[in-house]
Amino acid sequence: PSRQLAATRVILFLTALTDFQISDAEWEDMLEGFDERSYLSARRWKPGDDPYTLYAFNQRESERIPSDRALRDTRHYRCTTLHYDSELPSTSIIITFHNEARSTLLRTIKSVLNRTPVHLIYEIILVDDFSDDESDCQLLTKLPKVKCFRNNKREGLIRSRVRGTDAARAKVLTFLDSHCEVNKDWLPPLLQRIKEDPSRVVSPVIDIINMDTFAYVAASADLRGGFDWSLHFKWEQLSPEQRARRTDPTQPIKTPIIAGGLFVIDRAWFNHLGKYDTAMDIWGGENFEISFRVWQCGGSLEILPCSRVGHVFRKKHPYVFPEGNANTYIKNTRRTAEVWMDDFRLFYYSARPAARGKSYGDRVELRKKLNCKSFKWYLDNVYPELNTLYMAYLATHKCITSFTNVCIHCRHLEMFGKQQWLRDV
Numbered sequence: 001p002s003r004q005l006a007a008t009r010v011i012l013f014l015t016a017l018t019d020f021q022i023s024d025a026e027w028e029d030m031l032e033g034f035d036e037r038s039y040l041s042a043r044r045w046k047p048g049d050d051p052y053t054l055y056a057f058n059q060r061e062s063e064r065i066p067s068d069r070a071l072r073d074t075r076h077y078r079c080t081t082l083h084y085d086s087e088l089p090s091t092s093i094i095i096t097f098h099n100e101a102r103s104t105l106l107r108t109i110k111s112v113l114n115r116t117p118v119h120l121i122y123e124i125i126l127v128d129d130f131s132d133d134e135s136d137c138q139l140l141t142k143l144p145k146v147k148c149f150r151n152n153k154r155e156g157l158i159r160s161r162v163r164g165t166d167a168a169r170a171k172v173l174t175f176l177d178s179h180c181e182v183n184k185d186w187l188p189p190l191l192q193r194i195k196e197d198p199s200r201v202v203s204p205v206i207d208i209i210n211m212d213t214f215a216y217v218a219a220s221a222d223l224r225g226g227f228d229w230s231l232h233f234k235w236e237q238l239s240p241e242q243r244a245r246r247t248d249p250t251q252p253i254k255t256p257i258i259a260g261g262l263f264v265i266d267r268a269w270f271n272h273l274g275k276y277d278t279a280m281d282i283w284g285g286e287n288f289e290i291s292f293r294v295w296q297c298g299g300s301l302e303i304l305p306c307s308r309v310g311h312v313f314r315k316k317h318p319y320v321f322p323e324g325n326a327n328t329y330i331k332n333t334r335r336t337a338e339v340w341m342d343d344f345r346l347f348y349y350s351a352r353p354a355a356r357g358k359s360y361g362d363r364v365e366l367r368k369k370l371n372c373k374s375f376k377w378y379l380d381n382v383y384p385e386l387n388t389l390y391m392a393y394l395a396t397h398k399c400i401t402s403f404t405n406v407c408i409h410c411r412h413l414e415m416f417g418k419q420q421w422l423r424d425v
Ligand SMILES: [Mn+2]
Pocket: 177, 178, 179, 261, 311, 312
């Protein structure tokens, strides 16, 4: 066994030097060096237990499915005719998790190792956000390219991701959720767009892994990220006009906001833009903050229909928020509204009255330093649909259509308390 270990070390060392020269046989040996059966059996679902209790998805079904199952290629057929540069930057893949099911975490990693050209994976960085069992993460470092970092207290998604990015060494960062499966050729389209323009932040189309059956289902490729004034994320169908303009279904879709779980960004650009707001807790709202920041500070966000990654969508979070789910979301989104939305934050406060009076800190200095554009610019150029809704409302209430004059001229708004917001925020 010790000779085997030494051999594995030599292989790992050579791998680091010469990724291009790994043979398929060597790569398979490295994958087989991980004892998957004992990893999974140590924390299996037990007959009689409710299979939803621990993870809010069907743990039993997930464990019945192999870590390397075949997936239907859900892309438009024209995607298979596209060509990508033979030299693309490699990426550090960052996966943060807290008490993830071993079966889904492993399948996320195995799908990456099985469906990505080896030389494009610089490393896979796991950040274990203080899970109950530290070996969930540690044992996985026997898989090639996988590193494990463990927080010594619960930090939440945002600070965990920053920890992962600070350790990352590749030119490009790829964030994945811990219950995903990447599909065929998922990575080259994403890296290609960033190689051409590092200010782009790109996401795959997120296919649906059914939380009950774990069936892999194609998502519509005609969606983009949208939201309402309460900063509630929603998928939006492209409008008929937008669809009419899309003559080529392989073209990127510009999106006002990303869902946040899965995306790819140039590492230098991520650092330049101020990473994440590390005062945000646990989960939620960070996708608004980074989306506004990218757009307003000179970048762009797009969804690439020829890149597909499946994700287990759940109805609730399987873990607790120490300060409560709603409070955390409000804290995180208020920080976003105060720094990035200018006077339009008033509409956020009207939609979320509970956010008034909450502490939020600020990243205003960062915004000044980066010399970013206004939220008005964002509404006019990136998400006019949100503004239109608001303007239509003003028009029906006989209000002035310029935001700055609203409260002077529009008495009808008083019934919605808008006069009051101006005073108390
Ligand atoms: Mn998720």
